[in-house]
Amino acid sequence: MPTISEFFSAQHRSCDALLGKMEAAVDRDDWQQAEILFDQVRAETLQHFENEEQGLFPLFEQATGMHQGPTQVMRSEHAELRELLQSLGAAMQAHDQNAALGTAETFFLFLQQHNVKEEQVLYPMADQALQDSLSALSEKVPGFAAGS
């Protein structure tokens, strides 16, 4: 089994890469490809948020007793990111290049500052606190046990 840091950080990198490809497609006006890639970005991002909100965060709260702390901050940032994904989807549907690239950049930057906090602080703490709960985590997080 991978560590929590490794597994969840790898998902961040994978979303970054997809978003990069999507931007490139929008840039060259290849909307068909761009929409396919956007669907993947959205699916991967939302799945990752599910993994955290349904799997990682509750176990973290249980193990540390911190219910109002970092996980709450992360949840409210997820909400903002979901809203940005929606605006991005609307711009993609309208084939509005400027709005799509601008919203993608906004989504990306906000996502990065969110991910940094998780990777620098939350995941390392979770690695410490959840050493004995990894099997419980793998029940909630698809692919975790396989490490992919």
Place this chain on the structure above:
Amino acid sequence: MNLSALSLENAPRFWTPLRFFISVPVFGMLAALILFMDGNQLLQSRWHPATLALTHIFTLGYIAMGMLGALLQMLPVVMGASLPRVERSAFLMHLLLAAGALSLVAGFLTDLRLLFAAALLLLVPVLMVFAVAVVLAIWRAGTAGATARAVQIAAVALLVTLGLGAWLVSGYAFEGLQVQRSLTDYHAAWGIIGWILMLIIGVSAQVIPMFLTTPTYPHGFNLWLVYLLMLMLSAGSLLSFAGFARTVTVLVAVLMISYAVVSLYLLARRRRKRFDVTDRFWRLGMLCLIGAGGALLYDVLGGTQMDLDPTVLYGLLLLAGFAVSLINGMLYKIVPFLVWLNLRMPVLKGQVPAGTRLYAPNIHEVISARPMQLQFWLHTGSLLLLLAALFARGLWVYAAAALLLLSNLLLLINLLRAARVYSRCCKARNHP
């Protein structure tokens, strides 16, 4: 560590870092004016008073101003290290730093004792309090990351720089006080290689992969560079025997070049390939760092004597080239993001009912791409002309000053536009 500090709610309000950022190009314009005034004389020797004035406009007015603004924003959000009473202290810090930089520069230009004394009185408290606050805040937060550690070490170097600088300025301010001018070398080394370079190396470990989706630096690379530079600086300052200074200089040049080469390698491997003006600025800055390292090696390893003061060339490449380019590029990432973030803050803080629509322009709408690109070319042009002026003399320096002025004017306009987008949106909300 104090995890709740990670919340964006602990980020300072919009105008707190903005005051610092908007002052940056104002000092850039002042630098251009000094170049106009003293022209070629100024590039001949680093001991020329106008050269000292120009150097400190860049280091205090431009570079320290930009770095303090960025650190005030970054420490609480990214490192969970909150500074006590950040709003009010930042307001005061900005005022003291700006006034102190102006007094020092005016002191060099007029040689009035009173101005040097004022500079001491203004700059020593603000920079000392800042450096100590940064060291303590990170220490208290217990952040273990490489960036936090590097920032702490850079802050220590800032304290050394400040101590030496204050002693040197005292020599100008107080009659009868004998100060060894040879200390200037140490002051410059601790300021440029210590505070500026180490801080950039540390912060870039986090910021370059994050903002520009590059692969990460090799594990531990940045922190080791910082440790080694700190070792070189300390050894170079405390020990002196034949040939030692040469060895230290060669090693420092090699470290500089390796950092720049690795950074360029990463920037060439961005996962997002779209044109990004910050990426251009940072590449240019890294090229200048390679140039500075190369010039250092050339000089130390006995290249044919150049017909110029080599320290002026290093200063130009490291300050106006490397540090200024990086800060300029950073401003174009951070300011549009802050506009957007602060406009969304009521939602993020849960101060408005769920589901409320709250308009915020996307990041590309805050500053448009064209004027940022134009400013990049003006900046690049001013650097090339400054180099030309250094080697060829003649009228080049006035052309360089003109481009430097235009470049900073456009940077100021771009930043003010961003600020206007923010205040217009706020007004529209209050009076719908």
